[in-house]
Amino acid sequence: MRLYNTMSRSVEEFESIEDGHVGMYCCGPTVYNFAHIGNLRTYIFEDILKKTLKLNGYEVRHVMNITDVGHLTGDGDDGEDKMNASAKREGKSVWDIAAFYTDAFMNDISRLNIDRADIICKATDHIADMIEVIRILEKKGHTYVSGGNVYFSIDTIDDYGKLARLNLDELREGARIEVDSFKKNPKDFVLWFTNSKFKDQVMTWDSPWGRGYPGWHIECTAMSMKYLGSQFDIHCGGIDAIPVHHTNEIAQSEAATGLKPWVKYWCHGEFLINDKGKMSKSSGEFLTLESLIRKGYDALDYRYLCLGAHYRSQLKFSYEALDHAKSARAALTEKIKALKAEAEEASELHSENAKKYKMEFIDAVSNDLHTPQALAVMHSMLKDGSVSSAEKLNLIRFFDSVLSLSLDRIEKEERVGSDEDIALLNERAEAKKAKNYQRADEIRAILAERGYSIKDTPNGSFLVKNL
RNA sequence: GGUGUCGUACCCAAGCGGCCUAAGGGAACGGUCUGCAAAACCGUCUUUCAGCGGUUCGAAUCCGCUCGACACCUCCA
Known part of the structure; x- marks a missing residue:
C-alpha cells in the first residue's frame, strides 16, 4: 500500500519495520473539554488507516495517549493551565474533569465506529517514564535548568525542525509572541516545570528537579517508546501538530535514543473548516458530536461525510453538506435492505465484475486512503446488474471492514407494527x-x-x- | 512580516499532462410504477475545471501573473 509521509512530503510505498507488523501511535485528546467534530475527523482518518493496514494483511499495534495533565496555553511559563481552568469553571477537581471528558471522548469514538486503540495510556500514569527520558536527555547534555524549569536545548542537535522544514532564522524574526526570557533559544521548550506562576497547580509530582509537572511534548515520547519500542512505523495526528508538537517530539526522542529515524512514517489529517475557517477549542464555532445527534443526525452521517473527502484536504462543513451525507446514507441503507430481502446470505464472488470491484476498492483505499474513490466503487457496484445480490452482500461486508458504516448490521426490511x-x-x-x-x-x-x-x-x- | 495549501459544474467532493466531450454522492427537474404519494428504478443537470497569459502535438492537471479562500509560525485535530 501507499501512504503520504509528511517527512518526505510525498506518497511512499509502505514497508513496515518488522514484517507483517505495524506499530502506530496516534496523538489522543487533551481531556479538558468535549472533542469537537473537527477533532473527531482526525480520529476517523486514523481509523481508516488502521483498518486499511489490516486489510493489507498487517497486524497493527495501535497506541493512543490521553493527555490528562494540564497543558499551559502557551509554551513558556505563561498562559493558563487548561485542566485547572476547566476544573475551576465547572467546580470539579482536575481528576474529575479528566475522567469525565475521557468518558465523553470514548463514547464519541464508539458512536463513530472507530476502533479503540489496543493500548490507551494516560499521561498521569506515566510520569516516571517521562522523568526517565528527561534524565537520559540530561545525561547526554541536551538540557539546561533555567528559572526553575528544565528546558530542551535545540542547539544541541543539528536537524531541529526537519519535519516542518522550519527555517529557524526567519522564524526568530517573525516571532509574534513574547519570548520566555529563561530560554537560551526561543524555540527551546520545557521538559519539566517546577516554577509555574500558577500557585494552585494541583497536579504535581516529585522529580530530580523538584516538585512539578511535565512539559507537553514529553508524554508522547515516553509513552510511544514504552509501548512501541525506540523506533516504530507510524505516528499520526492533526496537521497543526507538525511545527511544534511533533517537531519537539522528534527532537527529544532522537536525542534520547540516538536512533534515526525515530518514526518511519508521519501521517497528518487536514482540518475540518466552516465558512469562518477552522474549528478550534479556543475560538470559533464549537460543534460536538452530541450536538449533531441532538439535531437528529446519526454519528455515522458524520462519518460518511468525512469519508467523502480525502483526509489530506480541508473539508468544508455545513449542515447542508451533512444533510447530503445523511440522505446518501439513508439511500444506501435502503439498497442494502433490499439486497437482504433478495438474498438471504452473502455468497462467494463468482462474476468477473464482482472480483473487479473488490480489487478496485482495495486499490482505492490502499492508495493513500482514497475513501472518496472507495465510496464511488461501492456505489457503482451496487448499481451493476451483472453482480448478484448475494455477491453484493459479500462485497458490502468486505467494504465495511474499512468504511465501518455499520452496513453489515443493516437488517432486511423489518415488518414492524403492533x-x-x-x-x-x-x-x-x-x-x-x-x-x-x-x-x-x-x-x-x-x-x-x-x-x-x-x-x-x-x-x-x-x-x-x-x- | 515569514511559510505553505487550495480555488472543479446548484452544494459536498474525486481527478493532478492524452483512457476527461471531468468519478461518486446530494439537491433539483422530467419519466416509469402508483388511485395519489412514499420507496425504488431510468434520464437530464457536460463542451466546462477562479481569471488572464504561456509551455506543449495535447492542460482541470505544468509555468507566470492577478483575484479570492484557508492554514501554520501561539494552545489547537
Whole structure:
C-alpha cells in the first residue's frame, strides 16, 4: 500500500519495520473539554488507516495517549493551565474533569465506529517514564535548568525542525509572541516545570528537579517508546501538530535514543473548516458530536461525510453538506435492505465484475486512503446488474471492514407494527380495493402520526419505522 | 512580516499532462410504477475545471501573473 509521509512530503510505498507488523501511535485528546467534530475527523482518518493496514494483511499495534495533565496555553511559563481552568469553571477537581471528558471522548469514538486503540495510556500514569527520558536527555547534555524549569536545548542537535522544514532564522524574526526570557533559544521548550506562576497547580509530582509537572511534548515520547519500542512505523495526528508538537517530539526522542529515524512514517489529517475557517477549542464555532445527534443526525452521517473527502484536504462543513451525507446514507441503507430481502446470505464472488470491484476498492483505499474513490466503487457496484445480490452482500461486508458504516448490521426490511397497526394497514388495503381512497389516505395519516411510513410493493404493503 | 495549501459544474467532493466531450454522492427537474404519494428504478443537470497569459502535438492537471479562500509560525485535530 501507499501512504503520504509528511517527512518526505510525498506518497511512499509502505514497508513496515518488522514484517507483517505495524506499530502506530496516534496523538489522543487533551481531556479538558468535549472533542469537537473537527477533532473527531482526525480520529476517523486514523481509523481508516488502521483498518486499511489490516486489510493489507498487517497486524497493527495501535497506541493512543490521553493527555490528562494540564497543558499551559502557551509554551513558556505563561498562559493558563487548561485542566485547572476547566476544573475551576465547572467546580470539579482536575481528576474529575479528566475522567469525565475521557468518558465523553470514548463514547464519541464508539458512536463513530472507530476502533479503540489496543493500548490507551494516560499521561498521569506515566510520569516516571517521562522523568526517565528527561534524565537520559540530561545525561547526554541536551538540557539546561533555567528559572526553575528544565528546558530542551535545540542547539544541541543539528536537524531541529526537519519535519516542518522550519527555517529557524526567519522564524526568530517573525516571532509574534513574547519570548520566555529563561530560554537560551526561543524555540527551546520545557521538559519539566517546577516554577509555574500558577500557585494552585494541583497536579504535581516529585522529580530530580523538584516538585512539578511535565512539559507537553514529553508524554508522547515516553509513552510511544514504552509501548512501541525506540523506533516504530507510524505516528499520526492533526496537521497543526507538525511545527511544534511533533517537531519537539522528534527532537527529544532522537536525542534520547540516538536512533534515526525515530518514526518511519508521519501521517497528518487536514482540518475540518466552516465558512469562518477552522474549528478550534479556543475560538470559533464549537460543534460536538452530541450536538449533531441532538439535531437528529446519526454519528455515522458524520462519518460518511468525512469519508467523502480525502483526509489530506480541508473539508468544508455545513449542515447542508451533512444533510447530503445523511440522505446518501439513508439511500444506501435502503439498497442494502433490499439486497437482504433478495438474498438471504452473502455468497462467494463468482462474476468477473464482482472480483473487479473488490480489487478496485482495495486499490482505492490502499492508495493513500482514497475513501472518496472507495465510496464511488461501492456505489457503482451496487448499481451493476451483472453482480448478484448475494455477491453484493459479500462485497458490502468486505467494504465495511474499512468504511465501518455499520452496513453489515443493516437488517432486511423489518415488518414492524403492533397488531392494531397491522389491522389498520389491512383496512387500508381493503379501502384501496374498494376505491375508497379517502379512507385509505386517512389511515396513512394515522400511521404516519404513529411514526410509520407505508411501503407499497407488488407483493403487498408493509410498515417501516421512520428514522 | 515569514511559510505553505487550495480555488472543479446548484452544494459536498474525486481527478493532478492524452483512457476527461471531468468519478461518486446530494439537491433539483422530467419519466416509469402508483388511485395519489412514499420507496425504488431510468434520464437530464457536460463542451466546462477562479481569471488572464504561456509551455506543449495535447492542460482541470505544468509555468507566470492577478483575484479570492484557508492554514501554520501561539494552545489547537
